[in-house]
Amino acid sequence: xxxxxxxxxxxxxxxxxxxxxxxxxxxxxxxxxxxxxxxxxxxxxxxxxxxxxxxxxxxxxxxxxxxxxxxxxxxxxxxxxxxxxxxxxxxxxxxxxxxxxxxxxxxxxxxxxxxxxxxxxxxxxxxxxxxxxxxxxxxxxxxxxxxxxxxxxxxxxxxxxxxxxxxxxxxxxxxxxxxxxxxxxxxxxxxxxxxxxxxxxxxxxxxxxxxxxxxxxxxxxxxxxxxxxxxxxxxxxxxxxxxxxxxxxxxxxxxxxxxxxxxxxxxxxxxxxxxxxxxxxxxxxxxxxxxxxxxxxxxxx
Numbered sequence: 001x002x003x004x005x006x007x008x009x010x011x012x013x014x015x016x017x018x019x020x021x022x023x024x025x026x027x028x029x030x031x032x033x034x035x036x037x038x039x040x041x042x043x044x045x046x047x048x049x050x051x052x053x054x055x056x057x058x059x060x061x062x063x064x065x066x067x068x069x070x071x072x073x074x075x076x077x078x079x080x081x082x083x084x085x086x087x088x089x090x091x092x093x094x095x096x097x098x099x100x101x102x103x104x105x106x107x108x109x110x111x112x113x114x115x116x117x118x119x120x121x122x123x124x125x126x127x128x129x130x131x132x133x134x135x136x137x138x139x140x141x142x143x144x145x146x147x148x149x150x151x152x153x154x155x156x157x158x159x160x161x162x163x164x165x166x167x168x169x170x171x172x173x174x175x176x177x178x179x180x181x182x183x184x185x186x187x188x189x190x191x192x193x194x195x196x197x198x199x200x201x202x203x204x205x206x207x208x209x210x211x212x213x214x215x216x217x218x219x220x221x222x223x224x225x226x227x228x229x230x231x232x233x234x235x236x237x238x239x240x241x242x243x244x245x246x247x248x249x250x251x252x253x254x255x256x257x258x259x260x261x262x263x264x265x266x267x268x269x270x271x272x273x274x275x276x277x278x279x280x281x282x283x284x285x286x287x288x289x290x291x292x293x294x295x296x297x298x299x300x301x
């Protein structure tokens with residue numbers, strides 16, 4: 001009787017959130033990454049991704065473009081990027097994956113997986129999945145305005161261009177493209193190939209930065225142990241870095257203008273590598289430190 005009563009009143013373990021699943025010990029890192037990608041592909045992340053990719057071009061065409069006299073498709077593509085995504089870039093990237101990881105840490109998910117998945121592999125799978133999602137979302141966010149400007153708008157006649165506002169013909173305006181923005185140097189490849197080289201280059205660049213700004217707050221969740229600080233620190237550094245470089249007269253090295261270089265005159269393409277290298281180094285150092293110390297961190301137990 002006493003043993004029955006004892007078992008009846010034993011406390012039950014707290015239930016895990018429905019989206020958290022265990023990993024088989026027989027599976028490798030690639031399988032873990034696929035699982036983490038499935039965890040991230042939920043309606044909040046998909047809704048955010050769709051908004052980041054599609055809204056700037058849609059809002060720009062409907063409400064912003066009618067108020068401007070644009071000279072050509074390149075002018076249009078820079079306008080369609082808008083200001084919301086560049087200003088909130090690190091916060092949008094953080095929102096793709098960090099909240100999901102914060103939920104798992106808050107529910108002590110790792111306590112139930114330590115015997116099945118090494119903690120380092122768990123963390124590595126999460127940051128790889130987050131980085132891949134960040135790359136795809138922000139590569140598409142950079143690609144869509146260019147495709148709309150050079151592919152959709154000319155065929156549908158949605159925008160009337162006015163090269164005469166700069167006292168040039170349409171052909172002469174096309175000739176100015178290689179010297180207009182950072183990355184637009186590739187327009188020297190010709191009017192047929194140039195736009196698509198520009199699209200691929202800028203999309204890849206935005207994707208790489210998006211991947212790093214997605215991974216950084218995930219690592220900071222372990223280092224700082226505060227979701228608020230982990231989410232806000234990259235955004236704060238992004239804007240303080242942009243302000244400080246502008247104040248020092250080095251705005252060509254600003255974090256914001258290195259990813260979205262439409263507010264500055266054209267610079268050599270190597271200049272964007274300076275803030276990127278700082279971001280890459282910071283993220284890599286923190287990630288390596290976290291992976292090395294992961295088994296001993298309380299937040300991961």
